[in-house]
Ligand code: SF4
């Protein structure tokens with residue numbers, strides 16, 4: 088019992104530290120990528136070399152800001168919302184397979200759990216919008232609810248092809264299934280690559296929308312809604328929403344990496360002795376790098392594509408992504424059936 | 433007469449799959465473009481370390497060629513917002529400068545003060561940065577020195593000496609003339625009385 092508690096506490100601390108450090112890095116990377124794409128240099132003063140301390144300075148500033156609660160606000164909802172949002176982002180990390188044996192909890196229904204917990208974020212956002220006593224916040228929260236509810240369907244459906252292919256909901260088992268072909272048996276390069284590539288694109292677009300990332304960042308529309316649901320938040324509560332966005336970006340990128348890009352597998356993994364420290368380090372690095380690469384693509388998209396209108400977002404979700412991902416799921420199922428028949432014959 | 437055609441015909445509707453292709457293709461094109469931009473040369477000028485190259489005709493803070501200026505006040509009179517103030521004392525041909533102030537809280541860098549200068553000695557410079565926490569810092573004195581320089585002092589002394597010498601010479605001449613004069617003077621003095 089005591090050992091279980093201790094290991095849980097250690098895992099939680101590690102995950103929290105990882106989220107915080109990764110989010111700081113992502114904020115910095117985002118600003119650098121934005122700068123480079125626009126022919127600027129991005130932050131380059133703080134801390135001397137290339138502005139590396141910019142995120143640290145930002146977080147210190149955020150933590151020192153006054154924590155405001157409006158007089159008309161629903162105090163309980165207002166105070167609880169960031170915690171709900173943060174906790175859901177936090178819980179998402181539990182099922183990520185960082186490396187062989189490096190997973191907090193290998194849940195059988197890992198993918199399903201991620202989808203379920205990611206929706207809790209929406210509840211936190213609606214609480215924030217409703218509790219803020221501000222019409223912009225409510226509008227922002229409503230948009231978020233509409234957007235996330237409509238994109239959850241294509242997101243879930245676009246995860247079906249890899250799940251059918253590997254025959255498991257567990258991210259760890261799916262990763263292990265991709266170890267073949269000298270560590271390059273990734274779903275993207277498998278015999279079903281013609282299903283994998285479009286379903287990966289669908290998943291990526293749906294994940295962008297689910298995370299409220301540009302071009303789907305309608306819940307925070309500066310021109311119409313100020314900052315949307317977190318207009319009235321300041322200081323550390325605001326930073327929770329911020330942290331959640333980057334944590335969720337990482338989690339969805341990690342899911343994409345685990346299901347399509349081979350998870351922790353890297354070319355040459357079969358040469359290393361299973362269970363060795365070197366393997367563990369390299370595998371973890373490969374997983375994290377793959378996820379970071381997908382996060383980078385998310386940033387790249389943000390600084391390329393202009394924002395959509397809310398009706399365009401809905402059109403894309405309902406008229407394009409949902410039927411297409413449904414078709415992909417059916418095709419994947421058909422392909423598995425064909426393979427099954429072939430194996431029997 | 434035929435009317436000119438509209439430059440671009442509206443595109444015909446593309447249909448469901450056409451829309452999908454268009455979206456994918458145009459997004460891919462845009463992403464390729466921004467990816468190339470990632471590695472382009474940055475245009476940012478690292479300001480305090482690197483100063484932007486300014487045009488020669490840039491109208492920044494003025495500079496004054498004080499040795500040429502004649503304290504004629506024409507620039508001050510030309511200034512539409514009255515921001516030039518000058519004061520100097522004249523010692524013969526030399527000027528003892530006290531102030532030549534420009535109030536950059538008012539100045540709009542219109543260059544109108546430059547044109548009327550008869551000596552062409554006030555110019556618009558290329559310095560533009562004025563940062564201060566105190567408004568009085570924006571009232572700038574363009575003088576490189578105040579009071580009299582040693583050279584001026586010497587020239588004034590030389591001029592005074594020359595003047596004194598001239599006066600002395602004149603006096604001497606007058607005295608000499610006066611010595612001779614009594615005879616002539618007496619003779620000449622009689623005329624009016626006559
Ligand atoms: S630039 Fe214009 S406003 Fe400024 S001192 Fe000269 S005349 Fe006056």
Ligand code: SF4
Nearest residue numbers: 501502504505507549
């Ligand atoms: S117009 Fe020229 S010479 Fe006259 S006071 Fe101004 S700067 Fe000096």
